[in-house]
Amino acid sequence: MAKTTTSNHAGTARQRGVTMNDVAKHAGVSRTAVSFVLSNRENASISEETRTRINEAVQALGYRPNAGARALASQRSDWYGIVTEIVTAPFAVDIIKGAQDQAWLDRKFLLIAPSDQADAVGPNQGLEDAATEKLLEQRVEGLLYAATFHRGVHVPETAKEVPTVLINCFDADGKLPSIVPDERAGGRTAVERLLRAGHRRIGVINLDPVIPAAIGRLEGAREALADAGLELDPELVVPGYATADGGYEAACRILDRYPQEDRPTALFCLNDRMAMGAYDAIKERGLTIPGDIAVIGFDNQELIAAYLRPKLTTVALPFEEMGALGVQTLAALTAGQPIIADQQLVGCPLLERSSV
Amino acid sequence: MAKTTTSNHAGTARQRGVTMNDVAKHAGVSRTAVSFVLSNRENASISEETRTRINEAVQALGYRPNAGARALASQRSDWYGIVTEIVTAPFAVDIIKGAQDQAWLDRKFLLIAPSDQADAVGPNQGLEDAATEKLLEQRVEGLLYAATFHRGVHVPETAKEVPTVLINCFDADGKLPSIVPDERAGGRTAVERLLRAGHRRIGVINLDPVIPAAIGRLEGAREALADAGLELDPELVVPGYATADGGYEAACRILDRYPQEDRPTALFCLNDRMAMGAYDAIKERGLTIPGDIAVIGFDNQELIAAYLRPKLTTVALPFEEMGALGVQTLAALTAGQPIIADQQLVGCPLLERSSV
DNA sequence: TGCGCAAAGTAACGCGCGTTACCTAACTGG
């Protein structure tokens, strides 16, 4: 009897790599045959019998394909790369989750590379470039760039050698496709919710007014008010640092400025952290939420929104959807399909909880 | 003149893959020579002149090594795999950050694969197994398993084909090395901090008493009290759901149970979310933090601890360090070094803010 | 002059696999 196992090392089997050749010998066929059945080739003529014999050999030997070798031969790595500062500033991890889930569905692997807190402009992109370079060395079929907050970015030149999609950010100079939240519609949603609850005098706690999030959300708020025949009173829009303390101070200012009858009955906080501070300001004054003052946030940061008391009604940033859509767009691009749109907007759904 | 660029496609250069051969021809040397200078081989005899000529060719052609081919030839992938549910439940992303940073330093690449919310026991490990399998197909040199909260887990059998380290969890059956937080020392730290501030009557808001976190932290608290000649009054230990609401209710119970003079002057909340609820209970009763009641948390969930008002003093879970240490341990294992310890404890540092 | 030896470099094999030719035997139809 011929030895059926062909482990090249004398000792323990499977010490190092069972190859397709081993499987072939074990099954008494050629390596080509094995390759055919493993890749489920359509017009390959392999009898049902040998097919099962091969499969049994695979089982028996515990064969596991070598993805690297396969990629080399087939010229398809089945990898996408995503470079992101999210690892270092985990505000928007859900982008990665969405992207990874979608990639898994498409039988792609997502290679995650860290980009250091990229100040979008400065020449401090060294690490980001290195990450991109590393990803390209792995022969990724496409690249994703994801930011923790909606803004313009510059992507390294080298990235353009391969299809590229931006998530939660947009290309400040070139013409790369991007996926961003529909801030304007989100702002409208928030204010419409307050209007629906009967509020007419609405205070707004604003972010840094130059960032896309602030611009869009405020614009949406204005539209919603206009639809109701109202105007946004500039006096009621107070800026604050994007923190709980910032929200607290801004809320104090707005609450203390008016006599009770003129006081806004609702606060639209442009992010949840500020809403957290606003809660304190409100409670401190003996007012109740939402009885005396309704509060609506933005971002849906679970850790905050779901744990504030009362739980915060807020408009969610669709991170997961953006991640998934990014991968889908990338798939379309790598397949040679034309770009769907230069910039795809993703809706920001309202999350009803108990603060309105 | 011979054409110097050897792009195999007529049109645009660098369309698909500049190979080492192209570089070699461009520089007028053999591919072997190129390989030698690129890998900085020690005892290779390449004249300084040809060396620079080769480097120039690399630049000129924009050559980028093919990591896959290199891995195939050298039998070293330079990859570690990490399978984790953190992507889906991003509580402990910092583990990934720590691991990735360390991997980057070691010139390794971290392949992140999602594991679905693994109920540690149940047979619902389908996806986790699939993830492991995928990683092994990529020929990772080692595996990491990371959990969102400290607990026992079962890792798939196949994982044992390659060095494996557990992070923030431990092997429930086998003997895999693991990295976990030193909960006991952390609990001690927290209570010692309260004692140092003069508190003698300390309430504890407990987690589910069977999980490692609760057991360890409580044990540490007991030790700290014992050192001060005190005992942990079982009446002062109230359990709660691990949420803000749970913390609120538990705090209410503990605060309302005693007349003012018997009331605890400090609360040790076993996690920050519960501390968040406790804040509300305290403020609601017109008490101040830390004036009337000091609060100390555990976990250091940035979004909560850093944004509560007053900011929460808490004991940090050393996620980043655990991630880094995991990679270091893995490096040691793959290098054939013996395991340092079956289970490595990582200290939980105190983060002083303003609630004590 | 001739020998030895270091310097400088190259040919060629193999890593594990996809893929394209090609080959053989059995079966069909006329």
Place this chain on the structure above:
DNA sequence: CCAGTTAGGTAACGCGCGTTACTTTGCGCA
């Protein structure tokens, strides 16, 4: 009985690179 077809396979090349063994050239020195 023979050409043509099809089922069932196989040999062999190439993917891009690491690596070993081997070759060639120059040069010091007896």
